[in-house]
Amino acid sequence: MIIILHPDTGKNDAAYRKLMQHLGGLKGITVRAHDVVGAQQTLTELYLIGDTALLNAEEIQSFEAVERVVRVSREYRILGRHKDDHRPSQFTYNGVTFGQDRLNVFAGLCAVDTRAHVEVMMKALHEHGQVCTRMGAYKPRTSPYSFQGHGKSCLPYVFELAGRYGIGVISMEVTHEAHIEEIRQALDDAGNPTGVMLQIGTRNVQNFELLKSAGRQTDFPVVLKRGFGITLEESLNAAEYLASEGNSRVVFCLRGVKSHFGDPHRNLVDFVHVPVVKSLTRMPVCVDPSHSVGSRHSGPDHIPDIFHATAQGVIAGANMVLVDFHPDPPRALVDGPQALRMEELPWFLEDVRIAREAYEKRCKVQAQVMSDS
């Protein structure tokens, strides 16, 4: 059960204390308070854990501090979408809003290699009105002999250039708790010219200690990749780990799954699950066409498979796109074969715009059908 309090209810308010006293007396129930800090107000949600089936929701609802009581019907207590649950499904970070009703594009380098490449990328994004990017500093690689990323040594110039070109949010993978602190320190040292969305990759989706670390801090939102070899339910539970530790600013990213059927692509594209995740949870849903498709292949229509996969995700209502670009793909140190070229950026953005417009038109048709029936 979730109890949503009136906005800005303080922990010292008499009404809050009275409610907590009542809840504290309930046998076998533990209460966990979670603050959702927004630009305008702070919302406190209380999570009741234990056998809540017998609790009297009306009685709890009658307390002065309580705005609403939501009975949790699914696994994903915090991030899930429950019956009569009208909690907001969006958050704003560093001036950029993320939610199930919008779309943000994160085009950028899979891995930071040189300062010059970072600058070419960010300048191009700026020229095309983009305020988000992806930049990998810590790379989890299949082979221990492959380039592992520059780590913290590249952060000063990445953040400086982001500030220079008006990039507000960088998606950056972390593979260890220490990386979160390194990012925080480097941002502080640079005077916080930009922001970071911590990316937890498919290989770490069940690294529970990392999830807890990213969940315990609330400075940075998190984009969590679906596990490539586990069930969707298991991946969504991983997202819930972040929220249960206190960070519910989480985007869930589909990035394809492994299959044994001899894929033409690096992974089996799973973007048909965009609406599934949106109906099970309130998280914005991201698609990563680059790590799904894994190549620059295009068919007889000469439209790259990566564009087609992106369009499939966006026309199904995706809220974020994470996509690899590189100024010189043959010389990229990681995932060059799947990187789109800089000159393809305007084409890619236009393709995304067309797919989004089509999705919005589909929603309008649906609304019309509803109102006619």
Ligand code: PEP
């Ligand atoms: C990445 O986005 O750079 C990456 C490694 O992705 P994934 O975790 O989906 O393989």
Ligand code: MN
């Ligand atoms: Mn990659």
